[in-house]
Amino acid sequence: MWRTVMLAGMMLSMSSQTGRAEDPLLAWGYHDYGQATVPSLPSGVTFTGVSGGIRYYSLGVTSQGQGIGWGYNGWGSLNVPALPSGVTYTNGAAGYYHSLALRSDGQVVAFGLLTRP
Numbered sequence: 001m002w003r004t005v006m007l008a009g010m011m012l013s014m015s016s017q018t019g020r021a022e023d024p025l026l027a028w029g030y031h032d033y034g035q036a037t038v039p040s041l042p043s044g045v046t047f048t049g050v051s052g053g054i055r056y057y058s059l060g061v062t063s064q065g066q067g068i069g070w071g072y073n074g075w076g077s078l079n080v081p082a083l084p085s086g087v088t089y090t091n092g093a094a095g096y097y098h099s100l101a102l103r104s105d106g107q108v109v110a111f112g113l114l115t116r117p
């Protein structure tokens with residue numbers, strides 16, 4: 001299985017080595033809040049998409065439809081909402097203070113700082 005998982009952010013980049021789903025996701029760039037430390041996943045589970053916030057955090061969607069965030073969570077940007085039974089995450093976007101995630105039922109959820117600081 002092949003995947004296209006690549007991110008070139010303002011201060012963080014991520015990619016797999018060859019594009020094969022079984023290859024680990026690599027990250028480099030700013031690492032002051034752990035945003036370049038890609039979390040370990042269970043055997044057989046891969047990242048199908050990633051997004052990096054401006055500097056502080058990263059988000060990923062797994063092959064099982066789970067949303068995972070890592071790095072700085074000062075604004076709640078990593079607090080991925082729980083899903084109803086039978087619903088998965090299909091995509092996500094990490095912003096500066098907030099995150100957005102697309103669910104398999106078509107709904108978009110927002111989390112993090114949702115007002116202007």
